[in-house]
Amino acid sequence: MRMLFFCSLLFLMGGDVLLACSLKNYTLFVERHECGHCMAINTTMCSGMCFTQDTNVRGFVGKRFLIQRGCMHRSVVYLSARMPGCPVHIDPLFFYPVAHRCRCTKCNTAKNECVYKPSHIPSKCSDHLHAV
């Protein structure tokens, strides 16, 4: 019965609620080979579905009709953490971003890197490092 209620709710709400742009938990793996450790940091990210439309027409018609929005943070704060086991000449302090509140909005190229893909992000700690 509870499942039926849940399904009905999803059906009624649809795109606005199901997979809406919102804060999600995210684990960031930070590796410092010099320190011999890897830290799993719990932070937040923005993700979800945003409404867009495109005419594939250039010029006035295309611009008037165009809606392009991505799920982006309203604000982000930077927290610090300390990596254990670092030698004296290595700074153990590092900062990581935590997203606060999300919304579907245009990406402002003046303020943001709108398309950025880092070359490598570890999806888990390397075996030879101590996980913290």
Next chain:
Amino acid sequence: MAPLRSGAHGLSPVTLLCCVTLAVWLCCGAHTEASVLNLKRFIGCAVREFTFLARKPGCGGLHVTTDACWGRCETWEKPVLDPPFIESHQRVCTYNETRLETVQLPNCSADVDPSYTYPVAIRCDCGVCLTSTTECITSV
């Protein structure tokens, strides 16, 4: 869709029917041309009708109805450790396949070609906006 699949074990027939209906609605809705769904509730990226005023210098305007791409796409921003500190995944509902159609604009001056060519969407997908073929709010 994952929660539906993972929760599909041991469901009552009514619940199952409800979930199957929802799944069909979510999946097939993305390819329904004349979708009656409210856009606020629609999740996929689909072809939808769109009317605009075609005009060019020296001719009269003509209302043209064509197909454009509308819908919702998954986008996200992930924290990363190095500048700019955010990995960005921006996808928009855009044309995957198009054909061009030509109409004749009315009341054109003698020295103006009345032909007006516009694209018609055949298939839409979530993808990166290409500045070479379309207007993009975010340049790529």
